Amino acid sequence: xxxxxxxxxxxxxxxxxxxxxxxxxxxxxxxxxxxxxxxxxxxxxxxxxxxxxxxxxxxxxxxxxxxxxxxxxxxxxxxxxxxxxxxxxxxxxxxxxxxxxxxxxxxxxxxxxxxxxxxxxxxxxxxxxxxxxxxxxxxxxxxxxxxxxxxxxxxxxxxxxxxxxxxxxxxxxxxxxxxxxxxxxxxxxxxxxxxxxxxxxxxxxxxxxxxxxxxxxxxxxxxxxxxxxxxxxxxxxxxxxxxxxxxxxxxxxxxxxxxxxxxxxxxxxxxxxxxxxxxxxxxxxxxxx
Amino acid sequence: xxxxxxxxxxxxxxxxxxxxxxxxxxxxxxxxxxxxxxxxxxxxxxxxxxxxxxxxxxxxxxxxxxxxxxxxxxxxxxxxxxxxxxxxxxxxxxxxxxxxxxxxxxxxxxxxxxxxxxxxxxxxxxxxxxxxxxxxxxxxxxxxxxxxxxxxxxxxxxxxxxxxxxxxxxxxxxxxxxxxxxxxxxxxxxxxxxxxxxxxxxxxxxxxxxxxxxxxxxxxxxxxxxxxxxxxxxxxxxxxxxxxxxxxxxxxxxxxxxxxxxxxxxxxxxxxxxxxxxxxxxxxxxxxxxxxxxxxxxxxxxxxxxxxxxxxxxxxxxxxxxxxxxxxxxxxxxxxxxxxxxxxxx
Numbered sequence: 001x002x003x004x005x006x007x008x009x010x011x012x013x014x015x016x017x018x019x020x021x022x023x024x025x026x027x028x029x030x031x032x033x034x035x036x037x038x039x040x041x042x043x044x045x046x047x048x049x050x051x052x053x054x055x056x057x058x059x060x061x062x063x064x065x066x067x068x069x070x071x072x073x074x075x076x077x078x079x080x081x082x083x084x085x086x087x088x089x090x091x092x093x094x095x096x097x098x099x100x101x102x103x104x105x106x107x108x109x110x111x112x113x114x115x116x117x118x119x120x121x122x123x124x125x126x127x128x129x130x131x132x133x134x135x136x137x138x139x140x141x142x143x144x145x146x147x148x149x150x151x152x153x154x155x156x157x158x159x160x161x162x163x164x165x166x167x168x169x170x171x172x173x174x175x176x177x178x179x180x181x182x183x184x185x186x187x188x189x190x191x192x193x194x195x196x197x198x199x200x201x202x203x204x205x206x207x208x209x210x211x212x213x214x215x216x217x218x219x220x221x222x223x224x225x226x227x228x229x230x231x232x233x234x235x236x237x238x239x240x241x242x243x244x245x246x247x248x249x250x251x252x253x254x255x256x257x258x259x260x261x262x263x264x265x266x267x268x269x270x271x272x273x274x275x276x277x278x279x280x281x282x283x284x285x286x287x288x289x
Numbered sequence: 290x291x292x293x294x295x296x297x298x299x300x301x302x303x304x305x306x307x308x309x310x311x312x313x314x315x316x317x318x319x320x321x322x323x324x325x326x327x328x329x330x331x332x333x334x335x336x337x338x339x340x341x342x343x344x345x346x347x348x349x350x351x352x353x354x355x356x357x358x359x360x361x362x363x364x365x366x367x368x369x370x371x372x373x374x375x376x377x378x379x380x381x382x383x384x385x386x387x388x389x390x391x392x393x394x395x396x397x398x399x400x401x402x403x404x405x406x407x408x409x410x411x412x413x414x415x416x417x418x419x420x421x422x423x424x425x426x427x428x429x430x431x432x433x434x435x436x437x438x439x440x441x442x443x444x445x446x447x448x449x450x451x452x453x454x455x456x457x458x459x460x461x462x463x464x465x466x467x468x469x470x471x472x473x474x475x476x477x478x479x480x481x482x483x484x485x486x487x488x489x490x491x492x493x494x495x496x497x498x499x500x501x502x503x504x505x506x507x508x509x510x511x512x513x514x515x516x517x518x519x520x521x522x523x524x525x526x527x528x529x530x531x532x533x534x535x536x537x538x539x540x541x542x543x544x545x546x547x548x549x550x551x552x553x554x555x556x557x558x559x560x561x562x563x564x565x566x567x568x569x570x571x572x573x574x575x576x577x578x579x580x581x582x583x584x585x586x587x588x589x590x591x592x593x594x595x596x597x598x599x600x601x602x603x604x605x606x607x608x609x610x611x612x613x614x615x616x617x618x619x620x621x622x623x624x625x626x627x628x629x630x631x632x633x634x635x
Contacts, residue, residue, distance in 0.1 A: 026438045033435060034449045040507065041452070043475070044464045056473055105355040108348035114341050120352060127359050128560075129621055130367050131568050133590050134614040137373065137597055137607055138366035141382040162358030165561075192347050210515075214454075221457030223571040228598065239459035243575050246463045253467060260463045264456055271455040275448050 041264075048257035056253055069258040076255055077248075079233050083241035084266065090156045090237060091219040097157070098215045099208060102166030107196045109167070110174035111182055127164035132224075140228055151235040156226060160219060166211045173207035174200060213274040220267055238263040367614075374608035382603045392608035406584055407592070407609070411616060413498065414588045418566035418620075420502035421509070426558055428506065429513035430551070433521050434543065436514070447518070454511025462575035465504040466491075469576070487582070494582040501572050501586060508572070509565065513558055520554030521547060560621055567617050570594060589613045 035042075047056050049065040074080050108114070109121060139159055149155030177200065185195050201208065226237040236244065242263045249255045374392055376384035394400040396407040432450045436443065453461070468475050471489040480490060487493035490500040524547060532542045570590040573581075580587035580595075589609060597606035 023440060026435075026440055029435060030438065030440070030443075030446045033432060034446055037432075037449055037452065037507075037510065040461065040464045040468065040504075041456070043468060047467060047473075054472060058475060101355040101358060104351040108351040112344045112348045112351075114344040114348040116345070117348070120348070123359070124355070127363050128564070129614075129618055130363055131564065131610075131614060131617050133568055133570075133593055134370055134610040135363055135366035136593075137382075137603055137610060138369035139362055140597075141603070142366070145382060159358075159362040162355045162362070164359075167355060196351075210519075214512075217455055221459065223457065223459040223574075224594075227574075239457050239571075242463055243459050246466070246575075253473070256463060256467065260460045264460050267455040267457070268452065271451060272448060275444070275451065 044257040044261055047253050048261055050254055052252055052254055054251065054253075066254070069254050070262060073255055073258045073262060077241075077245050077259065079236070079241065080245075080259065080262065082234050083236050083238045084263070086153075086156075086235065087220050087238040088266070089153055091216045093153070093157045094160045094219040095212050095215040097161035098163040098166050099212055101162050102170050102211060103196070103201060103204075103208065105167045106170035106174055107200060110171045111195075111200070112192070124164055124167050127162070128168075136224070136228070143229060150229055151232055155229045156237070159225070163211075163215065166215065169211055170204065170207055173204050177203055209274065213270065216270065217267055370607045370610050370614075372607075373604050374611050376604045378603040380601055382601075384604070388604060392605050393612070395605075396608060396612055406580075406587070409584055410587045410589050410592045411612070413584070413586065414567055414590075414616070417498060417502055417505075417569065417588055418563050420499060421505045421566050422559065422562045425506045425509055425513055425562055426517075426555060429510060429517045429558070430555070432510070432514050433517035434547065436518055437521055450514045451511045453508055454515060456508065456511075458505075458508050458569075458571040459575060461504060461508045462572045465507075465572075466576050468504075469500055491576055492582060494585040497577065497581050497586050501576055504576070505566070505569060505572060509562060513562065516554060516558055516561075517551070520551050524550045563620055564617055567613065567620075589616075 043058070046058060046060050048069055049067060050056050050060045051064070051066040051069075105124065109117065109124070143149045143155045143159070147155070149158075181199065182195060185199060190199070220237075221239060222237065223239045223243075226240045230236050230240060233241075233244075242260055245259050246256050249259075373382075373384065375388055375390070377386050377388045379385050391400065395402060395404065398405050398408050436447050436450055467473050469489055469491045471477070471480075471492075476490050479496075480488075483496065485493045485496065487496075490496045528546050528550075529542055532546060537545070568590060569588060573586055573588055573591045574594070577586050577591075580591065590613065593606050593609045593613065596602045596609060600606075
């Protein structure tokens with residue numbers, strides 16, 4: 001119908017329009033998905049700032065938001081700060097412990113060749129198959145009755161210093177690092193332990209970061225064990241504390257939600273800071289170039 | 290010299306592919322015959338053997354911290370649980386008298402007492418996992434694919450999709466308890482639409498378990514998303530580029546590249562999520578705090594908690610724990626079997 005040039009132009013502008021529509025569609029999808037995923041957090045924030053009411057709305061009246069509720073929560077529950085400190089001490093100790101025990105074990109499984117390796121592999125695999133609940137009664141009796149570790153940091157920390165998940169995660173990562181590197185290092189006279197600390201560990205930062213963030217979050221967010229092993233209010237961790245707080249303030253929705261949000265802040269911040277660790281590419285081309 | 294060092298590069302064991310979350314199994318796994326070639330000289334093989342035993346000492350040393358912790362807080366208590374389950378115990382957890390398998394026959398309703406609540410509890414737990422695991426994985430794959438979109442500020446969206454990993458089940462339960470709370474009216478429309486006789490979703494026998502399952506999908510979403518996204522990112526980009534040149538559309542490259550190469554990751558997720566469903570306790574203790582309407586949310590771990598912590602019946606609670614372990618074990622083995630054939634090896 002028309003000349004070739006105009007049809008080409010029409011073609012490319014249709015293409016550009018389609019591309020544009022695609023991008024806008026993607027953004028809409030992403031935003032809708034985000035709102036759905038964030039709904040519970042937005043909900044709690046909305047209820048927290050509405051003041052003390054028994055009939056809260058989903059969307060607050062923006063002209064009279066009450067932000068004082070967050071400091072009010074600390075006054076209402078003097079132990080709130082202590083709970084946060086407890087959770088931090090326990091989570092940091094467990095994270096460090098898991099990083100050490102897991103990277104050592106994963107190193108042996110991934111890099112060294114030794115007799116009975118598959119047996120040890122199955123032993124570590126078995127820890128993933130034994131649910132924590134299948135061990136909780138004797139563990140409770142050991143810690144609370146025999147060691148008298150109720151209401152103590154060691155009671156909250158020590159049982160969690162090993163991680164089957166961590167071992168497999170790190171082993172998996174260590175195996176992606178070329179064997180040539182190990183062989184080259186050994187030929188150059190590098191000892192086994194030195195290879196782990198000065199080559200494997202630095203190369204495995206993404207995997208270690210993933211494990212660290214994961215271990216910290218998991219420990220901070222523990223509920224069952226601290227519920228069993230803490231009696232006095234000042235030894236509670238945040239999670240046990242916040243559910244107790246909910247019961248004492250059962251009809252005060254804004255305080256409940258404010259307390260919950262305060263308890264969530266440290267891990268949400270950590271997530272934002274540690275995000276890069278989690279999504280960073282999992283392989284680094286060490287032998288290239 | 291390099292031939293001597295080669296035994297270190299031992300080829301993959303059967304479990305490797307099953308447990309792996311990352312890239313290496315995408316690479317072709319070769320049959321394991323190449324490592325020790327038959328025509329190796331005698332002196333070489335003695336050397337290798339000596340070296341392997343030398344390695345053994347070091348390996349044991351490296352694994353010792355993890356092994357000690359697992360021995361003390363996983364394996365010993367596990368066998369102790371089995372032992373206790375055959376005994377009647379006192380308030381302090383000391384065995385009083387041998388009880389044979391009576392607790393087990395009670396749980397499985399074989400003792401003629403007509404108490405079906407323990408069998409029902411097993412069923413409730415299975416139902417709960419069936420509600421949570423498949424849907425949870427579908428949602429996380431969808432979100433992960435969406436999060437690979439090449440648009441600006443995609444990092445912000447990734448953080449948002451990851452966010453629920455940072456929120457504890459306990460905090461989430463406090464929030465969801467209010468979402469489901471009848472006086473807040475957030476779920477009133479659903480209560481009306483389903484013509485429930487009860488005031489709220491958590492108070493009705495037909496909706497209590499799905500409601501807890503729904504919030505559980507939300508709480509596990511962040512972790513599932515991280516694992517799935519890193520699985521997708523481990524897929525080599527040039528596969529997508531060459532398939533694009535061959536004229537594959539988005540769906541085709543998802544169906545024939547992403548999904549097959551993601552199966553090891555998804556298998557891992559399947560196992561981990563099912564196990565965590567069987568361990569779910571917090572949300573039941575906070576949202577429901579008893580066995581639920583008509584026992585409809587009385588999952589095994591909650592029942593275990595009741596017997597163990599509320600009633601201090603350590604022997605009986607141990608029997609529930611052992612049954613819980615066996616169910617988890619069977620499910621894990623089934624999952625290995627079912628998904629084994631579909632896992633991508635080549």
